[in-house]
């Protein structure tokens with residue numbers, strides 16, 4: 001491939017970022033507020049997001065990095081020490097903990113509203129960035145794993161209402177919906193997407209919630225790409241053929257992503273970028289991963305999902321949120337891309353996918369009602385006294401009787 005020499009990259013880049021946002025689909029900063037401050041950032045006087053922090057994300061470096069749209073990840077870990085657990089009925093606190101993550105991002109946006117705006121649509125994300133003359137960063141949310149909805153599509157709907165715009169189908173554990181890449185690495189079978197998972201993808205499509213395939217198994221990727229009615233994202237995944245890690249995206253999947261219209265946002269975690277023979281992982285490795293996607297399926301399917309503040313250390317030249325310009329200029333020089341292609345990679349691809357998901361949602365909402373499906377192995381446990389409550393209509397108690405478990409009546413004192 002001959003590479004056209006690009007003149008004046010520096011100047012042209014500075015012009016481009018006035019009109020087009022740099023977008024990152026995955027930043028784990030909220031989790032550090034959870035672990036280190038128990039979310040008490042307002043009352044911790046040492047914490048000022050508008051000054052240089054020692055982590056990888058703060059407003060000073062977000063401005064320097066010209067970030068225009070940020071998805072903050074509301075990640076909560078899987079709930080068992082044994083990551084291969086399959087007992088999904090066990091009650092846990094993951095929904096509460098996810099709500100705390102959502103809450104802390106919203107409070108951060110309010111506290112630093114001179115530089116942040118919480119947005120709900122792709123158009124609003126772009127408009128706010130442009131109307132503020134790049135002064136305001138558009139903020140939205142992702143949830144990292146369907147274990148975070150516990151067992152319920154109702155929670156998926158409520159997360160959407162709270163402003164979450166993508167859900168990753170798994171984290172590092174299987175759930176009733178799908179199989180995780182890490183389980184397959186651990187020796188468990190790759191069952192792909194379950195029937196309940198299919199219902200969930202349909203409901204996410206109906207809501208306009210982007211389906212995120214980072215962390216899922218190879219078969220889950222293939223199954224989803226067969227059933228989804230909207231384009232998918234990989235919120236933080238790199239390329240398997242350069243770095244053979246089960247979390248990375250194989251070429252057969254990349255080709256299907258092209259047909260699907262989706263986008264793969266490159267993860268900066270060094271273990272997902274390290275190539276054989278390279279002693280040290282640098283920004284050049286990220287450039288190679290981007291080039292591989294572009295050569296295989298074109299410029300419409302690539303973006304950034306840094307994983308900053310969810311990784312111990314970034315590659316050399318990609319250490320923190322100030323470094324996106326470094327990566328973009330290096331990709332530009334190495335590929336001789338057009339400005340149109342560069343802005344797609346910077347963020348317009350993800351905004352296009354987000355918008356297409358909204359359009360699919362509008363179309364589906366006219367045709368189908370909220371999906372009422374429940375997981376077929378869910379335990380429904382009630383007390384005996386419930387059976388004495390008035391019946392909805394003759395025979396109503398019989399409908400689910402076989403699935404219900406009735407325990408002895410609670411002793412009321």
Ligand SMILES: [Zn+2]
Pocket residue numbers: 144215236
């Ligand atoms: Zn992750």
